[in-house]
Amino acid sequence: xxxxxxxxxxxxxxxxxxxxxxxxxxxxxxxxxxxxxxxxxxxxxxxxxxxxxxxxxxxxxxxxxxxxxxxxxxxxxxxxxxxxxxxxxxxxxxxxxxxxxxx
Amino acid sequence: xxxxxxxxxxxxxxxxxxxxxxxxxxxxxxxxxxxxxxxxxxxxxxxxxxxxxxxxxxxxxxxxxxxxxxxxxxxxxxxxxxxxxxxxxxxxxxxxxxxxxxx
DNA sequence: TCTATATTTCAACGATTATTGAAATATAGA
DNA sequence: TCTATATTTCAATAATCGTTGAAATATAGA
Numbered sequence: 001x002x003x004x005x006x007x008x009x010x011x012x013x014x015x016x017x018x019x020x021x022x023x024x025x026x027x028x029x030x031x032x033x034x035x036x037x038x039x040x041x042x043x044x045x046x047x048x049x050x051x052x053x054x055x056x057x058x059x060x061x062x063x064x065x066x067x068x069x070x071x072x073x074x075x076x077x078x079x080x081x082x083x084x085x086x087x088x089x090x091x092x093x094x095x096x097x098x099x100x101x102x103x
Numbered sequence: 104x105x106x107x108x109x110x111x112x113x114x115x116x117x118x119x120x121x122x123x124x125x126x127x128x129x130x131x132x133x134x135x136x137x138x139x140x141x142x143x144x145x146x147x148x149x150x151x152x153x154x155x156x157x158x159x160x161x162x163x164x165x166x167x168x169x170x171x172x173x174x175x176x177x178x179x180x181x182x183x184x185x186x187x188x189x190x191x192x193x194x195x196x197x198x199x200x201x202x203x204x205x206x
Numbered sequence: 207t208c209t210a211t212a213t214t215t216c217a218a219c220g221a222t223t224a225t226t227g228a229a230a231t232a233t234a235g236a
Numbered sequence: 237t238c239t240a241t242a243t244t245t246c247a248a249t250a251a252t253c254g255t256t257g258a259a260a261t262a263t264a265g266a
Contacts, residue, residue, distance in 0.1 A: 007122050014113035015254080019106060029195035029202060036212060048255055050214050069212045069263045077202045080191070084204065088187060091180075092132030099132060099180040101187065118224080139242060151225060153244050172233045172242045 001086040009083050012059035017044055018052045025062055025075035032065065032074035104189040112186050115162035120147055121155045128165055128178035135168065135177035 013019050020042050025033065033041075039049040053073060056062045060079045065072045092098035116122050123145050128136065136144075142152040156176060159165045163182045168175045195201035 003119065003122060003126070007117060007119050010113055010117035010122065014110060014117040016106065016110050017254090019110050019113065023106070023193065026191075026194040027196050029198065034212080035214090039213095045256075046213065047215080047257085051254075054214085066262090071213065075194075077194075077204065081202070081204050084187060084191060088129075088183070090126065091129040091178075093130050095132065099184070101180065101184050120224090137242080138244090142243095148226075149243065150227085150245080154224080157244085169232090174243065 001082045006083060006086055009059050009061060009079075012056050012061055015052070017042065017048070018056055021049070021052060021056060022061055022075065025073060026077075026080070028074065030074065030077070032072040034070040034072050036070070038073065104185045109186060109189055112162050112164060112182075115159050115164055118155070120145065120151070121159055124152070124155060124159060125164060125178065128176060129180075129183070131177065133177065133180070135175040137173040137175050139173070141176065 013022055021038055024038060024041065035049060035053060036046065038044075038053075039046050042049070044052075053062065053064070057064060057073075061076055062073050063076055065074075088101045089096075091101055116125055124141055127141060127144065138152060138156060139149065141147075141156075142149050145152070147155075156165065156167070160167060160176075164179055165176050166179055168177075191204045192199075194204055
């Protein structure tokens with residue numbers, strides 16, 4: 001993780017539809033959802049959602065698995081962990097007890 | 104914290120200069136830096152930085168304090184905590200042990 | 207092979223965004 | 237009051253972004 005990678009993740013998340021997709025998949029944990037099911041759940045056009053899924057995927061936040069006609073998406077939990085860690089780790093000039101940010 | 108507020112925070116952070124400003128101020132912890140010092144440190148034009156600081160400030164991520172001609176900025180650590188919590192809390196459908204995201 | 211379903215790709219359009227130069231505002235000190 | 241410093245505001249421009257409709261691709265089943 002580095003500044004550039006973090007900004008690309010932030011860009012991917014900084015849009016209402018994409019953020020909702022991400023939260024929906026995070027809620028699913030290690031389970032997955034087909035693109036169509038996500039589109040229906042969120043009330044988004046298929047092609048628009050496809051574009052958003054692609055952006056999330058390029059940022060590494062979701063991964064896809066094809067099964068027949070369906071593409072199943074799931075959240076990349078490891079990357080999310082890394083990202084959150086990077087966001088908060090270097091705070092307070094190496095004295096985390098100052099802000100105690102993770103609790 | 105809610106989706107809309109989180110997206111506004113993500114938008115504020117999703118730009119290289121602003122993310123660098125945020126990280127710089129987080130590194131300062133409860134200390135602060137004058138706008139000019141931030142601009143110099145990051146090699147950004149004053150007016151451009153002012154615009155970015157305004158965006159970070161509108162998102163609640165930084166606060167400003169005037170002292171004479173100087174405006175001192177610092178990170179809003181409480182909001183950052185709330186934001187990170189919101190990002191990761193509802194994961195795994197209420198079974199955080201599945202991804203154990205904060206550790 | 208034909209048809210239906212699931213999803214993506216593409217081009218176009220309007221909207222939003224970042225940067226720049228110049229001007230304005232706020233304050234300090236002589 | 238005059239000048240210098242710190243910062244913001246404003247208008248303009250170029251670049252990027254999200255959505256839409258239509259077409260294309262992939263697959264399943266009859």
